[in-house]
Structure formats: structure tokens, C-alpha cells
Amino acid sequence: MEPLWTIEETAAFLKIPVETLRYWRKKKTGPKAARMGRCLRYHPRHVIRWFEECGGEVA
Template sequence: MKTLDRLWTVNEVAAYLGVPVGTLYQWRCRRIGPPGRRIGKHLRYLPEDVRAWVREQA
């Protein structure tokens, strides 16, 4: 059984993608970036969603 990955923060996704944090927020507003979820007041990303989004960009 695979261990579930923890959710990624905005900073972790930005580092993974090599883009500024502000770019992620702009993409989110324009609905063109990887799907994120609000957990309380925090924005978090599922690692598999981010990886799938990257694959779709190719």
C-alpha cells in the first residue's frame, strides 16, 4: 500500500515548478494553474494534481 503524500504549500509548489509564488496566485485567479484547495485559510495542493498538471502542459 502506498503511503499518501502530504499536501504541498504554495512555496513548495512554486519551488517544484520553478516559478514565483505570485505567479501561482495569478494562475489561480485566472484558473490556468494546477488545482489548489483551501484548507481553512491556507492554500494547499495535492502533489499528484500538480504532477498531472505538469504532464498536461507538455
């Protein structure tokens, strides 16, 4: 299993502020995340798939 990303790592990958990722999560428009206790974790494949579905290209 691939290591899961923190919200900071996910935001860095997408090159967006952490607050934007939190806003998208609140609006249910961002990449899928799992809550582990008080922390959010993102699976890299889910983030990449969501990004590609939004019309982005992964280099």
C-alpha cells in the same frame, strides 16, 4: 496519503515565483488547489498531472 504542498513548496517544485502561481489560480489556469481555512494546499499528484498536461516532463 501523500503530504500536501504549500503554495511555496508548489512554486519551488515548478521553479516559478509564488506570485505566478497565485495569478494562475486567479485566472483558473494553474494546478488544482484546495483551501484549508486561509491556506492553500496542493496535492503533488495533481500538480504533476497538470504539469504533464501542459507539455512538461517530470524528471
